[in-house]
Amino acid sequence: MIIGVPKELKDHESRVGITPAGARALVEAGHKVLIEKDAGALSSFPDDEYQAVGAEIVGEAYHVWSNANMIVKVKEPIPSEYYHFRKDLLLFTYLHLAPLRELTDALLEKKVTGIAYETVRDRVGGLPLLTPMSEVAGRLSVQVGATCLEKERGGRGVLLGGVPGVPPGNVCIIGGGIVGTNAAKIALGTGAKVTMIDLNLNRLREIDDIFGGRVHTLYSNAYNIEKAAMEADLLIGGVLIPGAAAPKLVTKAMVAKMKKGAVIVDVAIDQGGCIETAHPTTHTDPTYEVNGVVHYCVTNMPAAVPNTSTLALTNATFPYVMKLARLGANVAIREDAGIAEGVNTFNGFLTYKAVAQAQNREYKAISQVHP
Structure with a gap:
């Protein structure tokens, strides 16, 4: 051939x-x-x-x-x-x-x-064949999110790990799959406070065991997502339905209630995104703002490495x-x-x-x- x-x-x-x-x-x-x-x-x-x-x-x-x-x-x-x-x-x-x-x-x-x-x-x-790039994108999501949180890039000016006497940043991860798990590893490594939301209770139990209780877990419903989004400095969307369009779990109204200068990284964007305000961006022009919230929605994130x-x-x-x-x-x-x-x-x-x-x-x- x-x-x-x-x-x-x-x-x-x-x-x-x-x-x-x-x-x-x-x-x-x-x-x-x-x-x-x-x-x-x-x-x-x-x-x-x-x-x-x-x-x-x-x-x-x-x-x-x-x-x-x-x-x-x-x-x-x-x-x-x-x-x-x-x-x-x-x-x-x-x-x-x-x-x-x-x-x-x-x-x-x-x-x-x-x-x-x-x-x-x-x-x-x-x-x-999806797993390796989900691993890369999950780990990158925290890296790029932390960069976007810098004031000069439109973010709140929050250091995810904090310092002694100053609390760490809040990272909310929606989806407990490959993307979410890898994002949690890196977010915890920075010293951030990490919350993970998923619809599968068994998966949440696994996450609790994997990370020894250091990741706060929440069952996925509109109330919990809205509350977590309002507290988040960095919100990472990692929801996957194989081959299908991603469900819009974070609505425009939820984004409007988020902190000004908070950051959204929608890793699901190549399947349409799980954030209602998300639209595809490129490495040339990776971010935009909606209601003062920085959105990073690059459809080929792993190309950065x-x-x-x-x-x-x-x-x-x-x-x-x-x-x-x-x-x-x-x-x-x-x-x-x-x-x-x-x-x-x-x-x-x-x-x-x-x-x-x-x-x-x-x-x-x-x-x-x-x-």
């Missing part, structure tokens, strides 16, 4: 879909690997490292897309890339289609087989890349139920139910349309 790795075009997206180590393994397995010039440079993987392991460096994205059987990316294609789509193309990347109707239209029109990292399942029903993020991501994605290259999409979908779960578009059909519900579209299970 010919595997293509184009350079990412999303704003300040500096990760890359395959590392030189992955390219070497593919070449040794008999596949051809096309890397767009400088695709890995911002992740500290220069072209000569790819060439040294047998990959071919291609000067233009068009030649990567047009010659490859499978395109391996990190983030969803942007509109300028849609013209590369074609019927026989396998696209393996994060797609996050729920809020992206235009991209969904393009994938369906061109009958692209789109397998989304974020909906691939493992044998125990987990999300193995591309070397770490690329290594973490490809550790998880590469076994699937190799399997798809070895078997081809049709056989892999038929033989691996987890890969089948990852298929969002196939031969002009939308095959992921949560995306169909978010966009009010017709849905066909992959088993109904796959030969």
Whole structure:
């Protein structure tokens, strides 16, 4: 198979879909690997490292897309890339289609087989390709939130850890999953007071055990969310419903009652966000204010640390890349139920139910349309 790795075009997206180590393994397995010039440079993987392991460096994205059987990316294609789509193309990347109707239209029109990292399942029903970036984003959320709290960046001027004689900052985390747990680790490490809100009581019990009672836990309802939001210096949204639009748990009215200069980091923004006042931002222009509350809503947060993020991501994605290259999409979908779960578009059909519900579209299970 010919595997293509184009350079990412999303704003300040500096990760890359395959590392030189992955390219070497593919070449040794008999596949051809096309890397767009400088695709890995911002992740500290220069072209000569790819060439040294047998990959071919291609000067233009068009030649990567047009010659490859499978395109391996990190983030969803942007509109300028849609013209590369074609019927026989396998696209393996994060797609996050729920809020992206235009991209969904393009994938369906061109009958692209789109397998989304974020909906691939493992044998125990987990999300193995979403987990590493959720870990990175969760840890980064506290780091960027602490920076945004600085007065010169519009924040309240609060140091999360406080100092002797001065109380620490209040961090409220909504969602006790991978993002929330990793955010809690870093927030506790700064010395902040941390509150976590979740709908799953068993998960709250686990959080209490993991952190030895140092994280204050609250059951998720509108009353508790509003109260915690009003007390928060830093509010982190980390709610996930796989493949679906995130629920709006923090309303505009709640944001209006928050402290002036408080900070919101909505990690769920690539699925539409769980804060009603949140809208996507970029690394170029990452923040804005609503009612005096600073919002950080960058949709590709892990791109801020591309070397770490690329290594973490490809550790998880590469076994699937190799399997798809070895078997081809049709056989892999038929033989691996987890890969089948990852298929969002196939031969002009939308095959992921949560995306169909978010966009009010017709849905066909992959088993109904796959030969």
